[in-house]
């Protein structure tokens with residue numbers, strides 16, 4: 001502890017210094033108030049002892065200056081005054097002195113006063129720090145549920161991680177994301193949504209308080225709108241981690257009784273374990289989130305435990321995302337064409353335009369990989385527009401060369417429906433290229449049904465009014481709903497290759513395909529089968545009354561120059577003429 005003495009009387013000063021140093025204090029001395037003030041500013045002491053009457057600056061001046069300077073504003077100050085001068089004391093105390101002693105003072109009396117002041121100042125400091133910490137933590141808590149936010153949770157996680165390391169224990173994190181929470185907010189309002197979130201917080205907290213893997217308080221956090229995390233300790237292992245994740249999901253799947261609503265919600269979970277899968281709190285949490293990210297597409301109520309391949313997938317996705325930005329400008333994208341033929345005659349009826357991407361270092365990247373990334377980033381709008389224009393230009397060129405009536409099908413992403421004026425784009429592509437409208441087909445997917453029916457119906461009708469054809473792609477895999485099928489102005493259904501693949505062996509797939517064909521016909525639509533690879537599949541489709549097909553049996557998607565040869569019947573001999581059977 002540093003004590004600064006301001007005393008102009010040398011013998012008193014030395015005596016004081018000697019006495020305090022004997023007690024183990026570090027002492028600095030000044031002969032007047034000004035010198036003391038300079039010393040205090042240079043290195044703020046823990047306590048100041050000051051005389052009243054001094055040259056240059058007296059004790060009052062010193063107290064006033066110390067109190068007005070932020071670095072010394074709270075330093076304890078003890079005045080040493082002449083005996084019996086009460087007015088000295090009052091002035092000094094008013095200026096901010098903490099205590100006073102009258103000369104001559106006893107040694108014990110002085111030391112006692114010093115100890116008391118230092119102890120008081122230490123406890124004030126401590127409580128100020130505590131308040132500061134509390135205020136900081138309050139800021140790091142979620143205002144709605146009072147649960148820790150990401151920063152505070154990570155800090156707690158870090159503490160328990162160090163303890164787990166010392167005790168050679170496992171530590172786990174489970175991230176939970178509610179399924180379809182946005183719908184609750186949209187349909188019932190944010191107030192109901194907030195109540196659900198509070199109830200989720202309460203259930204997770206209660207579960208943790210009664211659970212064997214619970215470790216102290218703050219083991220539940222809210223990381224984002226409907227994203228929660230739970231910290232599990234006490235020797236959790238891979239098996240118990242997954243079981244606990246399932247337990248937590250079951251807790252959240254209980255009905256939510258809110259005012260006059262009873263809601264049924266599910267959650268997905270992602271889990272990660274220390275030390276096997278991460279060595280820091282940050283990585284542990286990120287891995288659990290990554291696992292949740294992988295669980296979500298598997299459907300409501302899914303759970304995944306982290307594995308290292310997940311991060312590689314994320315890294316690859318990021319790479320694709322970044323490279324895709326320049327793919328269009330660099331001319332790395334190309335459109336391939338897969339011919340479509342009549343099942344009964346084997347004659348060419350059209351093409352499907354399919355994007356291909358050859359990156360200068362990654363090589364060929366499959367559309368199954370880059371299209372979802374393009375959709376996520378919104379880039380699909382520009383890319384899809386380019387693909388439509390390129391395919392229409394190609395078709396118009398073939399048409400101009402005298403290659404009769406055929407269809408050019410292009411794939412449309414749902415994003416193109418929502419973010420763009422699609423009918424205007426189609427109209428301008430048709431007039432730019434001169435392609436007759438009925439030769440262009442737009443392939444839409446069932447995920448359209450997830451968006452506002454009124455607006456998609458309006459867009460589809462507007463496209464239809466331009467004279468283009470509309471097909472429902474990958475039919476049977478998505479959110480099939482007979483209601484929208486009846487209302488959408490579709491010309492044809494494309495049976496997904498997943499059904500076609502097993503059509504000759506799997507009675508279920510055969511039955512579904514038969515039902516799809518019958519239903520399409522009853523709505524006045526034609527049917528085209530995708531992914532036909534064998535003659536047996538083709539014969540089966542023929543028997544069901546499916547009109548058209550595309551698939552490797554006829555041709556893979558090929559570059560324009562190769563596709564053009566289909567017009568001359570170059571590839572037709574591989575297709576058996578079934579109509580004669």
Ligand code: C2E
Nearest residue numbers: 354355367368371387411412413531532533550551552557
């Ligand atoms: P899709 O529209 O269902 O296209 C059919 C996919 O099946 C194509 O895959 C095609 O190469 C493949 N295929 C065709 N015949 C056979 C076969 O006999 N056997 C097998 N195993 N596969 C066959 P691809 O070219 O990899 O495209 C995948 C998906 O990427 C497409 O599925 C489509 O959803 C999307 N896509 C491709 N180009 C575009 C585009 O320009 N815009 C949008 N939005 N999506 C596109």
Ligand code: MG
Nearest residue numbers: 352411443473
């Ligand atoms: Mg398609």
Ligand code: MG
Nearest residue numbers: 473474494530
């Ligand atoms: Mg398809």
